[in-house]
Amino acid sequence: MLSFILRRLLISIPTLIIISLVIFLLLNLAPNDPMAQVPLTVPPEVKQKMREALGLGQPLYIQFLKWLIQFFWIEPQVFIDYLFDTNFAEGKQRVISWQTRSPVMDIIVQRMPQTLWVVGMSYVVGILIAIPIGIYSAYKQYSVFDQVGTFVTMIGYSVPPFFTGVFVIVIFSVQLGWLPSIYDTTHSVVDWETFKTQLKQMVMPVMVLALQTTAMINRFMRATMLDNLNQDYVRTARAKGLSEWTVVMVHVLRNSMIPVITVIALNVPAIFGGAIITEQVFKVNGIGQQLIGAIYANDLPTVQTITFMFAVLIVLFNLLADIIYGILDPRIRYD
Amino acid sequence: MTDNNNITVKPRSKVRDVWDQFKSHKGALLGAIIFFSIVSLVMIGPFLWPFDANQIDIRSRNQGPSLLHPFGTDQLGRDTLARMMAGGRTSIAVGLAAMALSLFFGSFIGVTAGFYKKLDGILMRITDLFLSLPLLPLLLVMMLLFREPLSEAYGPERGMFVLIVVSIGITSWMPTARIVRAEVLALKEREFVLAAKASGTSDTLIILRHIMPNVLSPIMVSATLGIANGIITESALSFLGLGFPPDFPTWGRLLNDAVDYIQQYPERVFWPGLAISLTVLSINYLGDGLRDALDPRMRKR
Numbered sequence: 001m002l003s004f005i006l007r008r009l010l011i012s013i014p015t016l017i018i019i020s021l022v023i024f025l026l027l028n029l030a031p032n033d034p035m036a037q038v039p040l041t042v043p044p045e046v047k048q049k050m051r052e053a054l055g056l057g058q059p060l061y062i063q064f065l066k067w068l069i070q071f072f073w074i075e076p077q078v079f080i081d082y083l084f085d086t087n088f089a090e091g092k093q094r095v096i097s098w099q100t101r102s103p104v105m106d107i108i109v110q111r112m113p114q115t116l117w118v119v120g121m122s123y124v125v126g127i128l129i130a131i132p133i134g135i136y137s138a139y140k141q142y143s144v145f146d147q148v149g150t151f152v153t154m155i156g157y158s159v160p161p162f163f164t165g166v167f168v169i170v171i172f173s174v175q176l177g178w179l180p181s182i183y184d185t186t187h188s189v190v191d192w193e194t195f196k197t198q199l200k201q202m203v204m205p206v207m208v209l210a211l212q213t214t215a216m217i218n219r220f221m222r223a224t225m226l227d228n229l230n231q232d233y234v235r236t237a238r239a240k241g242l243s244e245w246t247v248v249m250v251h252v253l254r255n256s257m258i259p260v261i262t263v264i265a266l267n268v269p270a271i272f273g274g275a276i277i278t279e280q281v282f283k284v285n286g287i288g289q290q291l292i293g294a295i296y297a298n299d300l301p302t303v304q305t306i307t308f309m310f311a312v313l314i315v316l317f318n319l320l321a322d323i324i325y326g327i328l329d330p331r332i333r334y335d
Numbered sequence: 336m337t338d339n340n341n342i343t344v345k346p347r348s349k350v351r352d353v354w355d356q357f358k359s360h361k362g363a364l365l366g367a368i369i370f371f372s373i374v375s376l377v378m379i380g381p382f383l384w385p386f387d388a389n390q391i392d393i394r395s396r397n398q399g400p401s402l403l404h405p406f407g408t409d410q411l412g413r414d415t416l417a418r419m420m421a422g423g424r425t426s427i428a429v430g431l432a433a434m435a436l437s438l439f440f441g442s443f444i445g446v447t448a449g450f451y452k453k454l455d456g457i458l459m460r461i462t463d464l465f466l467s468l469p470l471l472p473l474l475l476v477m478m479l480l481f482r483e484p485l486s487e488a489y490g491p492e493r494g495m496f497v498l499i500v501v502s503i504g505i506t507s508w509m510p511t512a513r514i515v516r517a518e519v520l521a522l523k524e525r526e527f528v529l530a531a532k533a534s535g536t537s538d539t540l541i542i543l544r545h546i547m548p549n550v551l552s553p554i555m556v557s558a559t560l561g562i563a564n565g566i567i568t569e570s571a572l573s574f575l576g577l578g579f580p581p582d583f584p585t586w587g588r589l590l591n592d593a594v595d596y597i598q599q600y601p602e603r604v605f606w607p608g609l610a611i612s613l614t615v616l617s618i619n620y621l622g623d624g625l626r627d628a629l630d631p632r633m634r635k636r
Contacts (some may be wrong), residue, residue: 008451015463015464015467018464019464019467021467022468023473023476025475026476026480027476027480102434117434154616154619154620155612155616157619158563158572158612158615158616158618158619159608159611159612159616160567160571160615161617162570162571162574162587162590162613163590163604163611164595165611166590166593166594166608167604167605167608169597170597170601170604170605174597174598175602181597202510241611248474268445269469270566273469273471273472275472276471276472276475276575277471277571277574277575280574280575281594291472291475292475292575295476295479295577296479298479303472303476306472307469307472307473308477310469311467311469313469314467314468314469315467316468318467335372
């Protein structure tokens with residue numbers, strides 16, 4: 001098992017480097033100029049100086065290497081400095097945003113909590129709704145409950161978040177006026193009243209994202225439960241005289257959870273991607289909105305860093321899913 | 336069926352079998368009917384409807400539903416029904432074209448990887464690599480970077496169409512490639528392929544004549560999912576303002592425009608959103624039914 005984990009870890013390093021190269025080349029080979037917004041009255045020599053100040057004068061491979069060093073060597077040092085009050089990174093060049101001329105990572109750290117709150121909460125809510133529904137749907141296959149559940153799942157699967165989001169805004173903010181349509185990130189929770197306000201502004205974005213999660217996981221949960229319910233060991237368990245609750249909730253559920261847990265791990269990056277749109281709908285100033293803003297403003301270092309962080313998330317959670325699968329299912333030990 | 340005396344049972348074709356199974360899935364049948372009515376509505380509708388999608392009539396702007404304009408008009412007095420039909424045309428065309436492109440890449444890579452053992456390793460590594468790319472951010476980046484050069488080369492609308500279709504195509508072929516490869520790996524060891532090989536058939540002919548017809552069913556199921564994915568992705572890009580130019584309606588674009596007027600005219604977001612959702616829902620049901628119908632194990636029951 002250990003050798004498998006090590007091997008998988010080693011494979012993910014070249015994968016990440018190739019992905020970063022792909023993202024870097026895509027951004028740098030495309031025709032565009034960060035100086036396009038600078039007034040025409042600025043002489044060309046000055047523009048050239050400005051370009052060099054942004055680190056654009058050098059050949060591509062040096063730019064790429066520099067970015068790699070900044071991302072993998074200097075930024076972790078900054079993080080360590082922050083944690084232990086040391087000064088490893090002092091005076092070293094960090095990844096600088098063209099938009100704000102401040103380190104990209106600092107802005108990401110400011111934006112991250114909002115995204116994590118909304119995305120993380122919606123994922124947990126979605127899973128908590130999906131699993132019981134999936135279990136009961138499979139147990140009562142083709143019942144009215146199952147039919148309705150499958151239909152709702154199909155809707156959650158098909159209706160894109162930019163419509164569900166706008167739709168709930170129309171109903172609950174515009175027509176009924178119960179909930180705010182804009183997520184206020186400056187709001188801080190100090191007492192019961194502010195907690196209620198926070199809860200109110202979180203309900204809609206969380207539920208919109210949770211609908212997607214629920215649809216995906218419920219579908220999967222139901223399918224694996226159905227697979228397991230028809231197995232011989234279930235009949236044996238019933239023949240032994242175990243109660244129905246024990247058979248379903250202990251024997252079948254445990255075996256069905258193995259693939260479901262891996263799916264839950266695999267879909268974490270996808271839900272972050274979905275958050276880009278949901279953040280745009282509810283005006284949450286998280287990572288997704290930072291990415292969109294940077295794309296509009298032609299701020300390549302920010303776009304590159306955020307896109308690459310998404311890639312890291314995907315590779316990391318793929319790795320995690322593989323390892324969890326190996327640990328939970330003794331039949332699949334990759335050695 | 337070995338009993339030759341009893342020939343009262345008529346031989347049944349495969350297509351007939353598939354159709355019978357498909358019909359028994361109510362949701363799939365309804366999905367197919369809805370999808371094909373939406374397609375024919377947006378294809379034929381603009382020829383019959385008196386208003387043009389871009390015809391500005393500033394005096395009748397912001398009207399509610401009436402007999403003349405069943406879905407109302409927008410802030411420039413353009414007829415919403417006409418814009419919905421024109422938008423649907425683009426959205427569905429993008430979905431179909433992106434699906435075709437992604438199926439082409441997917442089946443080509445899948446068949447090559449499954450059939451030629453030497454290429455299998457590298458092609459599957461590439462597939463894994465593509466699966467680890469953050470697709471939505473990359474799509475947004477591609478829109479940002481290649482919008483202008485392509486608009487200059489092909490004109491704003493056609494350039495954007497090419498860009499969106501190609502971008503969706505090259506970021507969505509991976510599942511198809513994996514499924515097709517798995518099928519081809521199993522098929523390659525079957526007797527009829529060995530027989531073809533033994534009789535000296537060239538690799539190209541074996542692939543075209545013996546392998547492709549047998550992997551058609553998983554490809555067809557991916558095709559339905561591909562259309563849905565294409566429509567949703569295009570709408571998402573247009574919704575974020577990085578899709579087609581503003582005067583060129585698509586469902587996502589119409590939704591995006593309607594969001595600006597959400598306080599005054601909340602009903603406007605409803606039609607494009609409903610159109611996207613209904614189309615994708617019907618396609619997903621269609622795909623579900625198709626999967627069941629094309630699976631021989633399901634059919635025997």
